[in-house]
Amino acid sequence: MKQSVAHPLVIGGGPVGLVLALSLQQSGVPVTVLEAQQPGAMYGDGRALALSYGTRQVLEQLGVWDRLAAAVTAIAGIHVSQQKGLGRALLKASEHQLPALGYVVSYGALMQALDARLAESAAGIEVRYQVPVQHLHVDGAAAEVTFQSATAAEPEVLVTPLAVVADGGRSLEAIPGLIRDTKHYGHDALVGLVRTELPHRNIAYERFTPYGPMALLPNGEQFSLVWTGEQAYIDQISALDDAAFLQALHQAFGDRVGKFLHIGKRGRFPLKLSKLEQTFAAHCVVIGNAAQTMHPVAGQGFNVGIRDAMALAKNIAATAADQWGAAHRLSEYQQSRARDSGRGLLFTDFLVNVFSNDLVGVGLLRGAGLGALSLLPFARRFLVNKMSYGS
Ligand SMILES: Cc1cc2nc3c(=O)[nH]c(=O)nc-3n(C[C@H](O)[C@H](O)[C@H](O)COP(=O)(O)OP(=O)(O)OC[C@H]3O[C@@H](n4cnc5c(N)ncnc54)[C@H](O)[C@@H]3O)c2cc1C
Incomplete structure (x- = not known):
């Protein structure tokens, strides 16, 4: 069955796709969201996201922050250190x-x-669940989006002036005409909630080890752990029972938060850097993780994605409906985002390369870097801006 819609269609109802839909709603632009999973499927995802202050402001503007406030823990300070180093x-x-x-x-x-x-x-927002998009076809006139719903015998096709791909980059790998550049770190992130002997006092800890960066983020009464490293190393620590795991964590992290008392359910994510050289084709544009996937070392991914969503909503709202999907408008959107997303990718890749490297000399360099950070006001300001606004 083929049907036409006269408004934008978003593929993926994850956080970035939904922020775009809410922002379009505020501008009076109707939108349809196609989501592969059932409602609430991700409520159990315990991965901790560090939201920047700028992201908070956007969520306030969209009326989401009030509903989130009880589940949020503020970060009053960030402690950066390295294992086997002085800085x-x-x-x-x-x-x-x-x-x-x-x-x-x-x-x-x-x-x-x-x-x-x-x-x-x-x-103005229609969200359809359990409709995995299988195929996206774009031509000079429109985008055709093919998906299969659980209730229909045949795949359905929606024809739209603008298809926005916000699928996290996991399913529609090949988007016609767009070239993806991917670097597999060969690293995984192990995540879980940990209870420690000492309270967190709203301090987040970022620690660079020769195996990879690890972070402890204050989350409620506990910490959210993000422990990254080569897959073989993560295999080893994953196989440990809870007691041995907590001991290994203490060894890698040091004594700053006392003993590690309890680890909850452990999750695991493969890590890569992936970006599209161009994020649009006529009648199609890619945002969020689908456009750029980065290492979680500095908590940038969603913060960059939400800025994609807001910039695109602004672009669509300022475009006459008969021009939605016009290449020159989407090119303007891409230009408006290139600097921010490029910097996010460079910044996180730089941190992974410089701080997770055991070469002689690199250790001295990063020690000097952290020393400079504690001494130089401009270096501190740069990092604080990057973390809090992404600018
Ligand atoms: C361990 C870890 C820690 C992180 N920490 C941080 C952090 O501290 N701060 C931060 O800003 N970011 C962080 N990130 C990154 C953050 O999770 C992502 O940037 C963010 O989830 C991207 O949102 P998205 O909506 O683009 O994609 P996703 O969250 O991947 O959502 C995509 C949605 O599209 C749906 N979908 C997929 N395929 C299809 C299809 N074919 N048809 C229809 N729907 C489809 C999926 O079901 C999903 O709902 C972290 C990531 C990891 C792995």
């Missing part, structure tokens, strides 16, 4: 006249808050 630095929100350097929330809680906001007012 360390403590960045404090109070030194930079900010209420917080960022906020920690689980992916699942963010999805619940977005859904709650949609449930209150979904005027």
